Amino acid sequence: MPKEKLCVLLGGAGNQDGAAMNDRDWVQSAREGDEEAFAQLVRRHSGGLHRAVARILADDAEAWDIVQMAFMRAWQRLDRYDPRYSFATWLYRIGTNLAIDLLRSRGSRERAHKAGTEHRLRLVGKGEGANARVDSLEADGILRQLVEVLTPQQRSAFVLREMEGLETAEVAEVLGCTATTVRNHIFQARKALRQELKRRFPEYLPVSERG
């Protein structure tokens, strides 16, 4: 299946049914050379794409670079986009692939980055406990330290479905794999995160499991 050929029908990433029509209009105008129409697509989708990519990369600044690259690539390939399908899912596919490529090229740089932020984030999590209200910033901060135990595919599947709320079929389209593979990635990711939480953030475990 070609990379840009998506099988997820209208609705798209983030369940933006109402926005799908407008997306198609903007895409059509952009195809005719309207830069402002494409800028509207950027304004509409860059926030969500950034949040997902930042969680996959565990790096906020690099995520903005990836988002810009994803939109530039989308512009260059607009003629390959099939407007019967969700623009958001197509865009997430481009952005996620760029993020995965970056993860694979990072190497030891990522481990050094994580070591430098561990102490501060430990203080953020200390004393909150598993019963505290789940806070986005807190969860993102801890996830940044734990995602290194996941493969790029596991990270992407877990973030897109469990954190961003995409459906399994959408994640499969984004990652170019089957729904079964997505479920397997998430199952393995959850298992690895549980173990890593137990090792590094026992305060988030039930009292009976803190050991």
Next chain:
Amino acid sequence: MSCDEYRGMLDPYLDESLEEEPRRDFRRHLRECASCRQWAVASEPSLFFALAGQGKADPARVEACAEAVTAGIRQARLARRMEGRRRPWLAAAAALVVVVGGGLTWRMTHGGGEALPAPEMEARTEAAARSAPPTVEVDMTGQDVRVYQFATDEDADTAVYFVVNPAMEL
């Protein structure tokens, strides 16, 4: 559905056997029900991430991204246009090489130096020997390309100007 029924969905949710619709319902309930959320995260700590909120992006950062992408598109378009003009540019450059080569040959044969004049050259008049060197002016209107070459007897060097952007100061 009652909270107990939702709590009964935790295991199938975790072992990935839950269908999409009940999965969505389960997640929605956990977001809305603090009691079940606390129970679920206590039972499975990795749900801590799954139930994290969806923070909004900074509007200024989003606008900056839109502007950067638009600027990138314009730059890419300009690069494509310049790419299209490369061929006449190369043609002009090739013509320039021919002209400069011709000019140097002319200087060798007409302009003195150590070059030996051919016998028929001796018959040329002094005025002819001092005739103006070749001057080439190419102005490709609309292509943003101008080429000038000047050489005179007073100048020891040949001056060549090759201007891609006519607005550029020489």
